[in-house]
Amino acid sequence: MIKVENLSVSYGDKTVLDSISLEIPTGTWTSIIGPNGAGKTTLLTSLLGMNPYSGSIKFGEIEAFRDLKRNIAYVPQRPQVPLGMTVREYVTLGRAKRDGWGRERREGKARVYATLEAMQLIGLQDQQVTRISGGELQRVLIARAIVQEPQIILMDEPTSALDLHHQIATLNQIELLKKEGITVLSTMHDITLGAMYAERIILMREGRVLLDGNASSVIHSEELKSAFDHGISVHTLEDGHTVIVANKMRIEEI
Amino acid sequence: MSEIQLKPIWRWQWTLMAGIFLLIVCAVAITIGPVQINAIEIIHTLLGRETSLSDQERSLLIEIRFPRVALAALVGAALATSGAVYQTVFRNPLADPYLLGAAAGAGLGATIAITVARADFYPSLPIFAFIGGILAVIATFLVAGRLYSDPGSLLLSGIAIGSFATAVQTFLQQRNSDVLRPVYSWILGELTVADWSSVRWAALYIFIALGILLSVSKILDALMLSDEEAFSLGVSPNRIRIIAVCAATLATATAVSVSGLIGFVGIVVPHIIKRLTKKATNRALLAIALFGAAFLVLADLGARTLISPAEIPIGVITAFIGAPFFLFILRTRSKNQ
Incomplete structure (x- = not known):
């Protein structure tokens, strides 16, 4: 179990993470989504123990800060x-x-x-x-x-450069790891893909967690659309799968 | 099946070859000089057997030629290894003891020792040089903005600190004209002052530094990754950087204090070995040390024989080879980018 309480990270005057509290059970896959600059990567590197932070990040009973013995892949x-x-x-x-x-x-x-x-x-x-x-x-x-x-694998946009075939092949490999009891946390710009594999989604914006719940509830929420300034739409296909696509803006809206 | 298809990562052939090359080069360098001495006689002298050498030839061999070749080998190993380590630590193939200000700082430290403190050459000179070198490296880090900065700005601040140290050094020389000549010839880089005392002191410091660097050489792999990646593999990158930079600076400072400023060895040798072995420099550190030793023994052989009986400063020889090589690397690098 990873337990994050009131985690805040600042770079100079800029607050990148603002009082984040989370609990991530062992052996689950959590996908962190949100627009650019939401603090997704900083959250991952903070879990790694790299960034000076206030608040608490605990793996079991041990505070994460600079614990080099813990086996976290990045x-x-x-x-x-x-x-x-x-x-x-x-x-x-x-x-x-x-x-x-x-x-x-x-x-x-x-x-x-x-x-x-x-x-x-x-x-x-x-x-x-x-x-x-x-x-x-x-x-x-x-x-x-x-x-x-x-024990834990942190992935920052792990499939952003992959073609469709390799995206699925790679994510399937990671799913096998999860089945072995490894905790997976990933940031993904492709929300559809994130929702397909992760059982849980954390929606972030401007250093804060807007929504944290199971994949289905987050992708059908109003908060998701509002986090992306209503620039996305959610469609449910005949087979029950959900796809999230960016809305094409009209010229006069640009 | 896996063992057949996957080649071993760490290979020792190149280290062995560099070691054999060093032995051959040393043998040639000891034999050749204004007075030619037969190789068989040298082996007999080494084994403590009776030889047909005159007392003068024997003295020349033991008191002049042996220590000179040994000192050249030590300095070459120190400069080449520290250059390779700086290149790994700063993730920059052009980093060497000179570009980071370490050599200039060591030079200033040694000049202060000679001109102000009037220190004896050994053992205090390497200590002054080390203090100068390490202060220059710290100043380079601080000028770069924060303790650990990106390689580009680190090199730029190293050049600025190096220039400043050189300016102070020139000022000190001019204010102390009585020692101007020895300091000047030392700056050009020379091994003519080599004796067993200098070899002993240089060997002590250089072996300590190289021992540390070789013991951390494998973990230096982590410094070639981003700090986040290194951290996830269980390494505190800053701790390894401090150890590696301190040991490389000690090697540089000792080399500078016994032989003056001999440039380009730290660039030329690691790149030749990297091209031959196709390995990252830290993975061939021992081969680089051995080849660096052979390279400087050869350069010194050229320095004392090309216009014999006069001598060319060894720093001039390494610059003749190194400067075009540096430009070649710079050009290849910009083409690749």
Whole structure:
């Protein structure tokens, strides 16, 4: 269980997160949605223990702040891509916490290979990570998070650079992790996709939580439309699936 | 199946080759000079056997040539390794002890030691140089705006701090004209003053620094990622940065204090090894140290033989090789971007 109470984060005079309180049960998938600048990424990095904060973030009974022992995997939206490292080496970094830096244990090696296979990255393993496409890099980042065998996985826009086929394949892999008892938190600009996989959605705007509930109740709420300034509409298809699309503005509205 | 398809990450072939290359270069450098000494005689001398060498030749070998080659190797290893570490820590392939102000700060510290404190060369000079170097690095961080800044602004502030330290150093030299000549020749970079005392002191500090850097080399992988990614992998990036920068500055300062300002070794060597091994610099740190040692022994061989019996300052030789190499990297980098 992750318990967040009155979490506030400021950068200078700017309050980025404002008194956020949440409870996230173990083994669930929570999607954080909201317009740009809502504080979604800051919430994720705060859970990582990176940002100085006021309030409390507790994993069980332990305060999160700078607890390096906890095994949390992080998939950034804009990673720092290192020079001189192959895809396989980059993915293997995910084993550092379990196997030690620069060490390759048999079990870790097998796990890396299995994950490269599951993420459809076999064939790319010896390529320099600086030379692969944005979509391939995103799958590599998720592979690194998976081999970490974390308790919690934080993902910042994990599918933004993926084509439709790879979006589903990747999210299915993450769903398997959830079934193994891993807690998943993701920010997603594609609300439809977020609602399809996450059982719970947190809607944020301007550093505050506007709504927190099960996926269906949030996507059909008025708060969702108002968070996006009524620029979206929600449609229910014949098969019962819900899709959220941006409204096309008329020229005179721009 | 997985073990067949996945190649090992850490390979030692290049380290072994760099070690063999260093041994060959050292053997050649000891043999060649104004007085040619047979390699067999050198081996006999090393093994403490009877040789046909005259006392003068024996003294030349043991008191001049051996310490000079040893000091060149130590300085080369220190400069190349610290350059590679700075490049990893600051995520910038052009970072080296000179661009961060570390070498200029160390130079100023050593100049203060010679001109103001009139300090003996060993062991106090490396300490003064280290204090100067580390203060320059701290100043570079502070001028950059905050303790840990982005690599670009860090390098710019390093250049500014380096220029300031050089200006103060020039001022001190002019105010102390009695020591102007030795300080000036030391600044150009030279190994002519090498003796066993300088080798011992340099070895002590450089081995401590290199020991620290090699022990953290694998964890330096984390510094090539964003701070958030490093943190999620269980590393406090700032702690590793402080350790790595302090150890690299100690290596730089010791090198500067025994040999003056020898530029470009920290850029040329890590890039050659990176191109050969196709590995990130921190993953080939020992190979870089060994190759750096061989590189400077070769440069020193050139310095003392090209216009023999006169000598070219070794800093001039490394600049002749390094400056075009630096421009080549700069050009390749901007093309890639």
